Amino acid sequence: MSGLGRGNGENESPGVHNDLSGTVSGAAFQIGRFDGQVYLGEQPHRPASEADPVPHEVPVPLGEFVNRARELSQTRTLLDPESGRVRVAVFTGLPGVGKTAVVQRAVALADGAYPGGELYVDFARLREGGGAAVNDGLADCLRALGVEEKVIPPTLAARSNLYRTRTRTRPMVVVLDDVAEPAEVAPFVPSSAGSTVLVTSNRQLSELLLDEAAVVSVEPLSDESGVELLGALCGPHRGADEPEAMRELAGLCGGLPVALRVAAARLRSHPSLAVADLVAEVVAEDSGLAPFEFPGAAQVSSVLSACYRDLPSRAARLYRTLGCFPGTDFDSDLVIALGDGSPAEERRALAVLVEANLVIDKGTGRYRMHSLVRRHARGCADNEGDPRRRDVLGRTAEHFLRRAAFADLAVMGPGRLRITEHPEVLGDEPSPFSGDAAKQDALEWLDEERPNLMAVLRSALDENEYRTSWQLAEAMTALFVNLRYLEDWVESSRLGVWAARLDEAPQAAVRLGSFVSRAYTDLGRLGDARAALDEALPRAEASGNPRLLASVWELVGRLHDEYARTSDAEAHREKAVSAYQRALELFAASADDRGTAFVMYFLGRSQLARGNQREALATLENALERIRAVPDDRMAGRALAAIGLTHHALGDGEKAVAFLQRAIDQLVEGKDDYYEAQAREDLAAVAGQRGERELQREQLRRALEIHVRFGSPRVDKLREALDDLSR
Structure with a gap:
């Protein structure tokens, strides 16, 4: 079943086991696991705030577009924000047939009709990067909707619950590209009546029909339309001079726009090449995309092969190289590194x-x-016995490892515990991340390249590059600590531990295997976190x-x-304090000022939670002094807040x-808004108990402003607290 009527439990695997039960009837639409139904009919909506972002993420259609009147007409009836219901439409057809182009054109034609804007999720990129596609896609949508x-x-x-909350006020269009x-x-169906979800897939996705999803079948272009597209792309004189050859070439392209564009590019770049001669080349080519079993695959392969043979040697070499690249999209820096x-x-x-x-x-x-095209390029490398395939993978891994290590250094600073010494990886190369924005630039690079980093990590392990694998996993923790891609954190650590053991690097295995406990904890998997630490502790000793x-x-x-x-608070607090004290002894013996300062902060918070206020105060004041010496402004602000709460308890x-x-x-100066909001809520609580209502109201109002900007779930609770103060 499709899953449009069932919940998305934490233990379900996105895109695999999330099944559907039930059907849609009338204006009722059920999403996720609920005790009742969510009706998307005449429902009251809270007024949309002028500050709410309106995303416009669907790419603008580029290039020529021919003969899709039927598909556009079908789509036009689905794009109706006044319909009072949520609609789902599946655009299905062969790879390269132009499904995405049809959807992009339809959304462009409906420009401005949807007050909630348009969201776009590229499943191909998420999936090929090895990420948890649904979870990561939801995170991207939440960011676009203003959630920090x-x-x-x-x-x-x-994430599904928060997505439904953020999409309940205004009709919107959601495009899900290349769903498998x-x-x-x-999880991506909005909760606002009048919204439309447009899905493209190489599969039929027949199970969605049980939820009354519409199906728009995007067929290959007819020969006439193929000729029209070829003529538009390479000039009308081609069709006029060789009409029969143009028709035959369009047929050989199987009606797939991707093949037609490649053929047109060949003709456009070689004005003296007769269309009939290109047809002869295509007909003579009998190898290509054999793994794709669909009508027209051989023709597509032939067109690509004909174009490939005409490439200059360096471009042909790069073509084969990119076919071996294990990631998704790439930048010119990678091209230079591989050349x-x-x-x-x-x-x-x-x-x-x-x-x-x-x-x-x-x-x-x-x-x-x-x-x-990428599959064809990889086939060219394989068929020609290109000896560089392993070299390409090695250079790719080296490039990403070096960049990730530089990013780790820029984000986390030089004092962090690392098993890999940076000079081993970085050498004398200057860092690409420098200046005042170094940390932010490094984080943005890690975020952008995350799918590639995960893909390279897997390929390096497959190629028995064990040291590179665990070093890359170690450097990637800088991304996960800051941006919390928890599922990727778990997988990269698992692969890194495996690689470290094969490389006979036990300390790396301990570091990765223990640190991932933070990801398990945030996921609510405390049992897994405990198992990881139970295994790591004796190995660390x-x-x-x-x-x-x-x-x-x-x-x-x-x-x-x-x-x-969760349970037995006193016993666990006592064990926490004991663990922190042991950590402090070891960090002090190692002259690790950073580790000592941070652990003192956590120890002080734990002592305060146990009710040992004076002991906590002394610990936190010591921690603050050490944190300032490190220095770390964010942690200093947190320590000051903890000291304030301790004085309140006293x-x-x-x-x-x-x-x-x-x-x-301190936190305002450091632009650390999230912890600023926490401190303001703490101050509001203290002010309330002191009867200082105006101070309490001011702090709650400022905290609310921050959480509204974040798109945080705490907004409603803060508004309720302010309303209570007004009564």
């Missing part, structure tokens, strides 16, 4: 491939191969590395603090207010 990274929930179920499984659709020529030569080769329509220029500094052992004890303490929130309200205000000033 720090408040995006980690689990699929929580019916269950990938349900043997000068940067200018490699960029010219890339330009040749773009001109030939073998590589797509996304207009953002990034490039991509169509899946059929046997490692002879006191910093490594200290880090594991710190993680043990933080896990017990999490357990204390009954000194004036000091509590003073320290919390200092914490807020």
Whole structure:
């Protein structure tokens, strides 16, 4: 079943086991696992705020577009924000037939009709990068809807709930491109009546018909339309001079626009090449995309092969190289890293491939191969016995490892515990991340390249490049600590531990295997976190590395603090304090000032939770002094806030207010809005107990402003608190 009527439990695998039960009837539409139905008919909506972002993410259709009147007419009836119901339409057809182009054109024609805007999810990129496509796609949508990274929930179920909340006020269009499984659709259905979901897929997705989804079948272009597209792309004189040859070439392209564009590029770049001669080349070619079993596959392969043979040697070499690249999209830096020529030569080769329509220029500094073209390019490398395939994978891994290590250094600083010494990876190369924006630039690079990093990690392990694999997994933790891609964190750590053991690097296995406990904890998988630490602790003790052992004890303490929130609080708090104290001894013995300062902060918070206020105060004041010496402004602000709460617990309200205000000033200066909002809520609570209503109201109002900007689920609770103060 499709999954449009069933929930998205945390233990379900997106796109695999998320099944449908039930059908849609009338204006009722059920999404996820609910106790009742969600009706998308005449429902009251909260007024949309002028500050709410209106995304417009669907790419603008480019190039020539011919003979899709039937598909556009069908789509036009579905794009009706006044319909009072949510509609789902599946655009299905062969790879390369133009499904995405039809959807993009239809959305462009409906420009401005949907007050909620348009969302776009590219499942091909998410899936090929190895990510949890549904979970990651929901996170992207939430960001586009104004939800800040720090408040995006980690689990699929929580993200689905927040997505429904954020899409309830205004009709919108959601385009899901290259869906592979019916269950990938349900979490993205908006909850606002009048919304439309347009799905493209190479599969029929027949199970969605049970939910009354419409089906728009995108057929290959007719020969006449193929000739029209060829003529539009390479000039009308071609059709006039050789009408029969143009018709035959269109037929050989199987009606697939991707093949037609490649053929047109060949003719356009070679004005003296007769259409009949190109037809002869295509007919003579009998090899190609054999793994694709659909009508027209051989013709597509032949067209691509004819174009490939005409490439200059350096462009042909780059074509084969990119076919071996294990990732998705890429930038020119990767092209240069994989080439043997000068940067200018490699960029010219890339330009040749773009001109030939073998590589797509996304207009953002990034490039991509169509899946059929990439498969063909890989086949060329295999068929020609290209000895560089392993070299390409090695260079790719080296390129991404070096960049990831530079990014890790820029984001986390030099004092962090790392098993890999940076000089081993970085050498004398200057960092690509420098200046005041180095940290932000590095984080953006890690975020952009995440699918590629995951794909390269897998391929490096497959090629027995064990050291590269675990070093890459270690560097990637800088991304996961800051942006919380928890499922990827778990997978990369699992692969990294495996690689480290095969490389006989036990300390790396311990570091990766213990640190992933933070991801398990955020996912609510405390049992997995405990199992990971139970395995890591004796190995860390046997490692002879006191910093490594200290880090594991710190993680043990933080896990017990999490357990204390659920059961047997006193026993777990006591164990947490004991673990932190052991970590402090080891960090101090290793002269690790950063580790000592941070663990003291966690220890102080744990002591405060146990009710040991004076002990907590001394610990937190010590932690603050050490944190400032590191330095770390964000942690200093958090420590000031904790000291303020401790003074409040000791009954000194004036000091509590003073320290919390200092914490807020520190966090405002550092532009750390998320922790600023926390400190303001803490100050509001203290002010409320002191009877200072105006101060309480001011802090709640400022915290609300931040959470509204984040798109945080706390908005409603803060508004309720402010309403209570007004009564």
